[in-house]
Amino acid sequence: MKILNIIAIALFANSAIAHELTPTYPKILPSYITGISVIKMKLWNRRNDANFYEIDVFDSEWNKISFASTDKIFQLDYLEQKNFDIYIKDSDKNKISFICTSSKQLKKDVLSTGIKTRICSKIK
Amino acid sequence: MFKQLLTLSTLSIVVASAAFANETPIVGNVSSKCSIYTDKAGVYGNPTPDELSTLPADGGVLPVVRYDVSIADYYTAKISWPNSFSSSPSLTDAVAWDGEIEVSNTSDAGMAGYETAKIEYDNHTEYDLTVAGSTWFKVTSEALYGVGKALPGGEYKANVVAECIAK
Numbered sequence: 001m002k003i004l005n006i007i008a009i010a011l012f013a014n015s016a017i018a019h020e021l022t023p024t025y026p027k028i029l030p031s032y033i034t035g036i037s038v039i040k041m042k043l044w045n046r047r048n049d050a051n052f053y054e055i056d057v058f059d060s061e062w063n064k065i066s067f068a069s070t071d072k073i074f075q076l077d078y079l080e081q082k083n084f085d086i087y088i089k090d091s092d093k094n095k096i097s098f099i100c101t102s103s104k105q106l107k108k109d110v111l112s113t114g115i116k117t118r119i120c121s122k123i124k
Numbered sequence: 125m126f127k128q129l130l131t132l133s134t135l136s137i138v139v140a141s142a143a144f145a146n147e148t149p150i151v152g153n154v155s156s157k158c159s160i161y162t163d164k165a166g167v168y169g170n171p172t173p174d175e176l177s178t179l180p181a182d183g184g185v186l187p188v189v190r191y192d193v194s195i196a197d198y199y200t201a202k203i204s205w206p207n208s209f210s211s212s213p214s215l216t217d218a219v220a221w222d223g224e225i226e227v228s229n230t231s232d233a234g235m236a237g238y239e240t241a242k243i244e245y246d247n248h249t250e251y252d253l254t255v256a257g258s259t260w261f262k263v264t265s266e267a268l269y270g271v272g273k274a275l276p277g278g279e280y281k282a283n284v285v286a287e288c289i290a291k
Contacts, residue, residue, distance in 0.1 A: 018160060024158070025156075047162060049162065049165070107210075113206065113283070114210065115166075115286055116284070117162065120288070120290055
C-alpha cells in the first residue's frame, strides 16, 4: 500500500500544479515610514491555469483590514515567484490575523468547474 | 639544507591534508508550508435535461485537489463546493445546489481519520491537517434546475474553492 502511495505521489507530482504562500507565520516589522509596519511575504505560482492572484488581509473574525501594497491583484506567470510587502497602520497591528492570496482565473481558462485556491498565513 | 627542505615539505603536506580534511556541512531547513495542487479540473456531465453533475456515473469528471503540508498540525483545509455558476446562459428559475467533499487518497496511514473528523457546514467542509504529507480530496457538485425545466443550452462554469488556512 505504501509503495502504491509513493508511486501515486510521483505520478501526480509530475502533472500537479500548485499555489504556495510563505511564511506560514509572518512577522510584523517596522517600515521606513513612521506609523506604518510592513509584512514580507512570498508567493510561488506553480499553477499553469492561473496567472493572477489577489492579496487580502483579515482580522480574526474574517473582516477585511485595509492595507497597502504595490498591487492588490497582480499577474504572476507559471513558475514565477513574487516577494511582496504589505503595509499596515501601526494601529491595526494587533487586529490583523490572516494574510491570504487567492488565485484568479480568466473566464476563458476555466473549463467547466474551475478551482480557486486560497492560502492564508497567520500573524501570531 | 636538505633536512630543512624535508621538514618544510612534510609540514606543507600536513597542512594541506588538514585543509582537505575540512568538513563542508550541508545545512537545510524544512519550514512549515502548505501547497494546494489542482490535480484534476472537473467537468459537468448532463445526465438529464435539468441536471449538471460531476459524478462519473452522470458523465462528469470529479475535480481533485491535493494538499501538501510539510509539518503536521499547522494548517486547516477548507474546501467549498460551488453554490452558484461563475458563468452560464441567462436563467429564469432557481438552481438547487448540492455537493460533497471526500478524501480520495492519502500519503500516510495516519490520515485515515480525516474523513470521520471533517466538519461540514453550508457548502464548506473543513479538515484538520494533523499529519504531514499529501491528501487528495475529490469534489462532487450537482446543480438541479427549476422543477422539471430543462437547462438552457450553453456553457456552464462554476468554481470549487480550496483554502489552506494557518492555525
